[in-house]
Amino acid sequence: MHPITNIMNFQELHKIEDYKFYLDRAFKESKKKGHAIYLRSNGDKTSRIRTAEFEKIKVFGNEIKTQFDVITKNFPSIDSIPEFYQELIRNVLDYDKLKKSLGAIAWASQQTMLLTEEFQRKIKHTKTENEIKKIMNAYYGRASSVVKQIKENLSYVEEARRKMKEFPTIKTDLFTVAITGFPNIGKSTLLSKMTPAKPEIKNYAFTTKGLNLGYRRYGLYKVQFIDTPGVLARERKNIIEQQAYLVLKYVANIIIYVIDLTEPYPLKMQEKLLKELKQHDKPIIVYLSKTDILPKDVVATAKKKYKAYISLKELDKKIEKTINDQTWN
Structure with a gap:
């Protein structure tokens, strides 16, 4: 070997x-x-x-x-x-x-x-x-x-x-941003907006059967984005969920946690998973999806509560700042 x-x-x-x-x-x-x-x-x-x-x-x-x-x-x-x-x-x-x-x-x-x-x-x-x-x-x-x-x-x-042969081809030496959260809450849509990647996007849970990857540059750095399959807050995970967990544990430098305020999953469950992600001791950026279909006051309250981002421009700047902070320190 x-x-x-x-x-x-x-x-x-x-x-x-x-x-x-x-x-x-x-x-x-x-x-x-x-x-x-x-x-x-x-x-x-x-x-x-x-x-x-x-x-x-x-x-x-x-x-x-x-x-x-x-x-x-x-x-x-x-x-x-x-x-x-x-x-x-x-x-x-x-x-x-x-x-x-x-x-x-x-x-x-x-x-x-x-x-x-x-x-x-x-x-x-x-x-x-x-x-x-x-x-x-x-x-x-x-x-x-x-x-x-x-x-x-x-x-x-x-x-x-x-x-x-079915394992994902991940570049473990690249700076990596992992996009995670519950199934069908807009993770793949976010990946397609942040990178040229074109993942499968459909309106039902567990659309992501594996890890979707995309790449883009932030200044001198080529950054790998990984859209993980829907992660559920439970002890026993299937093989796809295990891959997502291992990406967060070993590969991710930054975690983008997507919260869906329309609550296909109750906010308490989404908050519980957010709390669990903190065990990885990595920068977590909260992004609110589907805010265009919600009342502005609901979005404003959630943005303040979770210190979240709602615009891609703001999110982009936060990612770039975090990359610079990590690579220069």
């Missing part, structure tokens, strides 16, 4: 096949190379077979090693990736099982090469075609057994890859 930069892209992880695929590929390459060597080699028949079979063992072992090394080297080193992804993986997957499975694949790669070297030495000393045949059968049997032993490990790593 290897470390990955702060720009995560699990979509590039290649599919892990079942153990039969790797065995079939190794046998095919081995047979092809052996045949070519036999046709080119000199000497008596036994000598030519010995040379060809020696090469077949080498090709078979190298093919298994190459394929398994690609899996272990390309898969992210869980302990080296940003904390957001570390905890997301632990929430979604069996972390210990994944680590053991990758370790088992690395073991199979190493074990296959040890067998390859052992049987190459043995075949060098053969005198008859029958001896060569016995050694080849023994090598293929033992090497195939090693590969077969990790079939469940290959299967679990592929299961993990499929789940990780």
Whole structure:
């Protein structure tokens, strides 16, 4: 496994096949190379077979090693990736099982090469075609057994890859503004006004099925905006809500909390969630959505109560000031 930069892209992880695929590929390459060597080699028949079979063992072992090394080297080193992804993986997957499975694949790669070297030495000393045949059968049997032993490990790593492929691609090294609040209260609309992003916006709860991302510049700084799925004030969270929580915990530098005064969710519930967000110890900017359809006195009272913002221009200035305060201190 290897470390990955702060720009995560699990979509590039290649599919892990079942153990039969790797065995079939190794046998095919081995047979092809052996045949070519036999046709080119000199000497008596036994000598030519010995040379060809020696090469077949080498090709078979190298093919298994190459394929398994690609899996272990390309898969992210869980302990080296940003904390957001570390905890997301632990929430979604069996972390210990994944680590053991990758370790088992690395073991199979190493074990296959040890067998390859052992049987190459043995075949060098053969005198008859029958001896060569016995050694080849023994090598293929033992090497195939090693590969077969990790079939469940290959299967679990592929299961993990499929789940990780659905993870959001977040730039964890960028200054980040997280937009959060209850479902269907205008978070995605706000993102579309603050950045060029065009998230799906519909008039029903839980429209945001994942994390919507947008980017814009504030002076010298490129800023990442993340519209999190609707967050409910409850202990047990589904996987999408877990992603939102982890963004707030590990990625966000500023939190914009959207309050909807039309109360699709009671204000007491929205206030409770606002209070819970303060545990993250990060700047929280309250924004009031849908104020254009409410009486001015209701908006004015709420603006004062929550020290909130209602215009995009005011909100923009507050964000820029907070960014400057954080980056220069």
